[in-house]
Amino acid sequence: MKLGRMNHIGYAVPDMAAALDHWRNVMGATAVHDEIVMEEMGLKIVFVDTPTASGIDGTQVELIQPIREGTAVGSFLEKNPLGGQHHVCFEVPDIAVAREYFEGLGKRILGPTRIGAHGTSIFFVHPKDMQGMLTEIMETPKDGAAH
């Protein structure tokens, strides 16, 4: 596999309104996307763009808050009540090829490939097989856009 773009880093947040206030009014983010509710996952998500010199390709910050009991992000927040860094996401050109690759290396994949918050296919690889990093693998959107 060839390393792909770092699409986003995911942060668990206990309070989306407080997190958005932090990103807008402390960190000075100006490009904050609309909230996405992922009912099946029990999560709500907001992507925050980070700028670059070229104006494109900025790695996004993904703010994630559980909307019900029993989510993996909720378990993370029980251990980290302030919130914190939860996962990192890299793009690949073909999700099926990538899944076969990680499986072939004996890496534990968490659940089936599914549609992620950016509308393309994703899966997660277990942090214990990834140097302690919960790693999301995401198929690059067809239009080549970062988000």
Next chain:
Amino acid sequence: MKLGRMNHIGYAVPDMAAALDHWRNVMGATAVHDEIVMEEMGLKIVFVDTPTASGIDGTQVELIQPIREGTAVGSFLEKNPLGGQHHVCFEVPDIAVAREYFEGLGKRILGPTRIGAHGTSIFFVHPKDMQGMLTEIMETPKDGAAH
């Protein structure tokens, strides 16, 4: 403040050789920088570039391993023996202005401003004041290069 470029995300690693093997041979990184030893901090560091469509502006992964007892990264590794996500770094145009800004907001800054691994001035803001994220603020290199 206006949000700056996400320069890098920092990962604590217990074994640099194993981490480099992971990034090169599992994740497929091709641009791995030379190791930097920061004697005063008691750390060794390797930056890994991540690619982008434009070929520039990729957020780097910073691998960090303690080289002596008593470092903050060492304490992190005691709690996370596999390694894991340790901090995130954003660029600012002027480090003194940024420090005054965060101080003015009552954010706890960890120690004096000092020269970081990229050769420009940096400081760290306490995760308890930053939504659980240990946040490094780094002055953009004068040549505008990402690294």
